[in-house]
Amino acid sequence: MLQLFSCGFHTIHHEGIIRNRPYGSGNYTFVFFNSNAEVKLQNDTMIIEKNTFIFFQPRTPHSYREIESPFINDWFHCNGDDLPEFLAELNFPLDTPVEASDPLLISRCIMELQNIYRLDGPLRERIMDCDLRSFFMKLTDLRERTAPHQLNRYYMRFTELRNDLYRFPHQNVSVTELAARLNLSKSYFQHIYKQLFGCSVMIDIINGRLERAKYLLDHSEMSITQIANSCGYENDTHFMRQFKKFVGISPRQYRFRNE
CATH class of the missing domain: 2.60.120.280 (Regulatory protein AraC)
Incomplete structure (x- = not known):
């Protein structure tokens, strides 16, 4: 001990x-x-x-x-x-x-x-x-x-931004808008993000939305359409397609998987 x-x-x-x-x-x-x-x-x-x-x-x-x-x-x-x-x-x-x-x-x-x-x-x-x-x-x-030593100065700002992606998955923001928040070009922003966290910013955006969706499927009676809207999707078709791609089953199957 x-x-x-x-x-x-x-x-x-x-x-x-x-x-x-x-x-x-x-x-x-x-x-x-x-x-x-x-x-x-x-x-x-x-x-x-x-x-x-x-x-x-x-x-x-x-x-x-x-x-x-x-x-x-x-x-x-x-x-x-x-x-x-x-x-x-x-x-x-x-x-x-x-x-x-x-x-x-x-x-x-x-x-x-x-x-x-x-x-x-x-x-x-x-x-x-x-x-x-x-x-x-x-x-x-x-x-x-x-990441390489020269990128350490970006770590705190990028970490705060990444946390916001998971805390507020309903916000429909583009990569261009995220880059602008840090006064960086889109391409350089994406490069730094991948270097710091080992994945693209789009993967984190999707993961943040799907984590929220899985929570709502488990702990609410919201409809699939309502959950899609709550997680930043413009329509439930896109939501269901992306959920099935990354989770492996449909939102409905996920909700009733233990019954």
């Missing part, structure tokens, strides 16, 4: 900070730098830019200090008998600066870890174990799906 020893979300050091650990911290230490910092890792001194994280092993000599004030970071200390094996399975980077492709995800996860750490209850330790494993797997999944 993975154990969380201490945790800090958006810790602000108004007077700066100096952490000097010539023999390591004694446990695994995750530091997410929200501010630029000078880091000495073993025998190398480097400047770390904000939105970078390092996961230090227990016996790795390291130190860091601010190069701007106030210094802000998210951090936690953890350990576990099977943690080395778990990290090796994920091929998780250790003692290496890693630029975060989704800084908000890291901060949100550490905020939740801090909230759980402060709570009490019979399942607290198990929850922290699950949350820590989930955190490392999410970062690994992001790293494996990360």
Whole structure:
């Protein structure tokens, strides 16, 4: 079981900070730098830019200090008998600066870890174990799906747009209109989208509509025509054809599949 020893979300050091650990911290230490910092890792001194994280092993000599004030970071200390094996399975980077492709995800996860750490209850330790494993797997999944470095600057804006496609599937928007929202040409927008998420924007538009349609078929008494309109289709014929193509059965068959 993975154990969380201490945790800090958006810790602000108004007077700066100096952490000097010539023999390591004694446990695994995750530091997410929200501010630029000078880091000495073993025998190398480097400047770390904000939105970078390092996961230090227990016996790795390291130190860091601010190069701007106030210094802000998210951090936690953890350990576990099977943690080395778990990290090796994920091929998780250790003692290496890693630029975060989704800084908000890291901060949100550490905020939740801090909230759980402060709570009490019979399942607290198990929850922290699950949350820590989930955190490392999410970062690994992001790293494996990360687009080339030069596209990272688009990640947050494209992620927000992608979330909107799934949240508002009834909106009938074109790819040209989506590209215009980000002040990009249609072709370059499509290229970046595919690089970031591994699928075309049209596939996500369709998936968002069909996910909503399946929910309504399962949890409402709306007619097929009403569901088609609610999911952004101009007519139920197009809806039924696309549903059958991607789901494998008709909307009616899907609704009554368990009867």
